[in-house]
Amino acid sequence: GQQLNQSPQSMFIQEGEDVSMNCTSSSIFNTWLWYKQDPGEGPVLLIALYKAGELTSNGRLTAQFGITRKDSFLNISASIPSDVGIYFCAGVKANSKLTFGKGITLSVRP
Amino acid sequence: GAGVSQSPRYKVAKRGQDVALRCDPISGHVSLFWYQQALGQGPEFLTYFQNEAQLDKSGLPSDRFFAERPEGSVSTLKIQRTQQEDSAVYLCASSFRVRSYEQYFGPGTRLTVT
Numbered sequence: 001g002q003q004l005n006q007s008p009q010s011m012f013i014q015e016g017e018d019v020s021m022n023c024t025s026s027s028i029f030n031t032w033l034w035y036k037q038d039p040g041e042g043p044v045l046l047i048a049l050y051k052a053g054e055l056t057s058n059g060r061l062t063a064q065f066g067i068t069r070k071d072s073f074l075n076i077s078a079s080i081p082s083d084v085g086i087y088f089c090a091g092v093k094a095n096s097k098l099t100f101g102k103g104i105t106l107s108v109r110p
Numbered sequence: 111g112a113g114v115s116q117s118p119r120y121k122v123a124k125r126g127q128d129v130a131l132r133c134d135p136i137s138g139h140v141s142l143f144w145y146q147q148a149l150g151q152g153p154e155f156l157t158y159f160q161n162e163a164q165l166d167k168s169g170l171p172s173d174r175f176f177a178e179r180p181e182g183s184v185s186t187l188k189i190q191r192t193q194q195e196d197s198a199v200y201l202c203a204s205s206f207r208v209r210s211y212e213q214y215f216g217p218g219t220r221l222t223v224t
Contacts, residue, residue: 004152031211033211033212035215040217041217041218042114042201042203042215042216042217042218043153043201043215044215045212045213045214048211048212088152088153090152092211095158095166096141096143096158096205096210096211097143097155097158097166097169098143098145098153098155098211098213099155100152100153100154101152102150102151102152103151103152
């Protein structure tokens with residue numbers, strides 16, 4: 001079963017606002033990734049993090065790999081309507097398989 | 111095409127039927143993964159190929175599930191004697207290098223077992 005915790009299940013924000021979401025685990029992961037999934041599509045990779053403490057940006061997105069290696073967060077600044085979707089965190093241990101959280105559904109009100 | 115493609119996009123099967131789901135990874139990608147995504151959940155790992163070798167099949171839920179990648183490119187996930195609990199979206203992902211964690215996903219095949 002899944003080991004990564006994402007909450008709340010849904011978030012509602014106003015266009016232009018910033019939003020943060022985090023992901024926690026009871027065990028250590030060596031790599032953290034954040035994906036976005038639109039309805040009827042596969043997840044799309046947003047950011048990959050490889051070192052504890054690492055802070056990485058991709059446009060309006062910023063993500064951090066927690067120093068304990070048991071958590072990560074994603075921040076979206078100045079949200080726009082196309083940010084709507086489901087955001088998944090995923091962790092990797094020694095093998096290559098990804099362990100996903102349940103996802104957070106983001107809604108953006110214009 | 112430039113991305114991972116999967117076919118069919120939708121499949122309806124009667125309980126007990128066999129199904130075969132196809133994945134065409136990005137050209138040159140060494141690693142290929144299959145995931146199962148139930149409604150409202152994140153994807154869950156099924157199996158992993160490095161070229162034609164199936165290195166990890168620990169996520170396959172039963173011996174009714176079988177995957178192959180005979181020439182190290184296209185892969186097929188086969189489910190025999192489908193059950194209602196097999197209804198889910200089956201996602202394929204590929205990555206360029208061995209131990210590359212940046213996996214690129216296809217659109218998935220939505221399987222509905224009636």
